[in-house]
Amino acid sequence: MTRLLYELAAADETLRFSPFCWRIKLALAHKNLEYETIPWHFTDKAAIAFSGGDKVPVLVDGDHVVSDSQNIAAYLDETYPNEPPLYGDEPVRALTNFIRNWSERVLQAALVPILIPDIFPQLAERDKAYFRQTREARLGCTIEELATRRPAAIATYQATLAPLLATLRDQKFIAGEAPGYADHIVFGALQWARLMSSTPLVEGPLAVWMQAVLDTYGL
């Protein structure tokens, strides 16, 4: 049985850039689970219709099909209880949920206006019209208008890093002495930035921490 992860890809299919897919790749590594990835593009809705959803990550684990990173993390903990926990006991799950909300609503939200103009030209041709339409509708401006606001967006992003940088001055990982699911989540956001940005966004202590996460899992 091969475990399969459908994962968002750019025109260059070796470029896998979804923050939500990255957190699941690290979660699978954390739980010592092997898998193969299938590159997926925004407009390949038919290819994952079997999951009941239209977004990745989608995990196919034997007879089980699980979509949405939240569901996948819960599934992995439930199905593989003898491997290291992602969420673990209640306070850890709950505190990690705060950090997930911060990562999605503050950190990723600050990265969106920087990265959208950088991601657009790197997409497969067939994804470009879909990406432009959905993102411009969501943001209320064109991708080109967004690009002109890059310096202000970068300043906003840098300011959002304050609690993360302060924490990494006190401890090696967000979850303490070893990475946990909170690390996987925040890593996913910054990996998205690192892979797709046209200018460096992840440097110094953040780069050191990201390398330490990868090193932990031999990635």
Next chain:
Amino acid sequence: MTRLLYELAAADETLRFSPFCWRIKLALAHKNLEYETIPWHFTDKAAIAFSGGDKVPVLVDGDHVVSDSQNIAAYLDETYPNEPPLYGDEPVRALTNFIRNWSERVLQAALVPILIPDIFPQLAERDKAYFRQTREARLGCTIEELATRRPAAIATYQATLAPLLATLRDQKFIAGEAPGYADHIVFGALQWARLMSSTPLVEGPLAVWMQAVLDTYGL
């Protein structure tokens, strides 16, 4: 033996408004430890010189004198291991530290420009010159200039609440089913806002959660 907590007070000494003192009051309640408080004012440096520092909270616990909320929390866990933990195991301690950094560097930082003009007139007369001098030097503007920027400061503060509000939609407390030290820390910040602001800053789900924290400890 009476356990004593030196705590920041306004001109009305029943008004105890320090976010750092509030987190320790909740921490003491969490650990089922009784104590008496001693009202303290910013310029009463001599009264706490015995602690080796010049700020509150200061806890006097028998022969032990501990200052700084971080030190006090660690002291309480170490000294009273049979009471419910504040930090507990490593992932809980580490994840709580992220939330502490968020609470201090984002939430409290957003509240400072709103609350400074509201706190100033409520201080004891002997504290006012000290407060004006230290805060104006730190902020680079007068208290009166700060007051003119209140609407923008409130908008910034409201935006910082996003991850907290999202978390409290998923779970009753930041630490999950029962309040933990992460709750005490964030409660302290919002209690400071609630007690000192001239306009309501803590409403709806935030007020519900704060009441639930107080109810947990019978406060």
